[in-house]
Amino acid sequence: GQQLNQSPQSMFIQEGEDVSMNCTSSSIFNTWLWYKQDPGEGPVLLIALYKAGELTSNGRLTAQFGITRKDSFLNISASIPSDVGIYFCAGRAGGTSYGKLTFGQGTILTVHP
């Protein structure tokens, strides 16, 4: 099946640092979503992007839908220990997809106090 290429695979940062991760695809998507998974829990939606070029913020998080519709990035500013977790990008193609998503491999974020 189709896969998204998400990078980096893992990050080890100090509290207060900014974080950037991205996803690329060989196919065009109509929707990009960013999820976070805390240890022992299911993924929770952080940001949804629906339009090429769209830049959306949610607190310290900012995400962008790439102009080519084949990529997206997520930035976290001034990281804190509770940012620890796995971050997933997900894309949805157009047409009758029944809401199917394609997920990236995930970025494991570790924040040192």
Place this chain on the structure above:
Amino acid sequence: DVKVTQSSRYLVKRTGEKVFLECVQDMDHENMFWYRQDPGLGLRLIYFSYDVKMKEKGDIPEGYSVSREKKERFSLILESASTNQTSMYLCASSSSLAERGPQHFGDGTRLSIL
């Protein structure tokens, strides 16, 4: 808030057993999904359903089947469990009325096959 509930957080079964994983959602969503999550591989779609009694194969359906007899419940079945099916299994649901609507996930079932 959408609530997706998976029946077990942890499950240990033996090779060859028939295993049932249950998922229930309370938001009247039409679409339901089963994924498995393995380190470095992200979430891979096993099966999904867009209506009662309707099912479609995802990317890795081999060794699995599903059942959707009621709108709120979607079951994943391992017909004859094998050790390579040890994994985290995640259920999700979404509304078809909002094509842009995101998927909402349960907390997962960590399944070990011995």
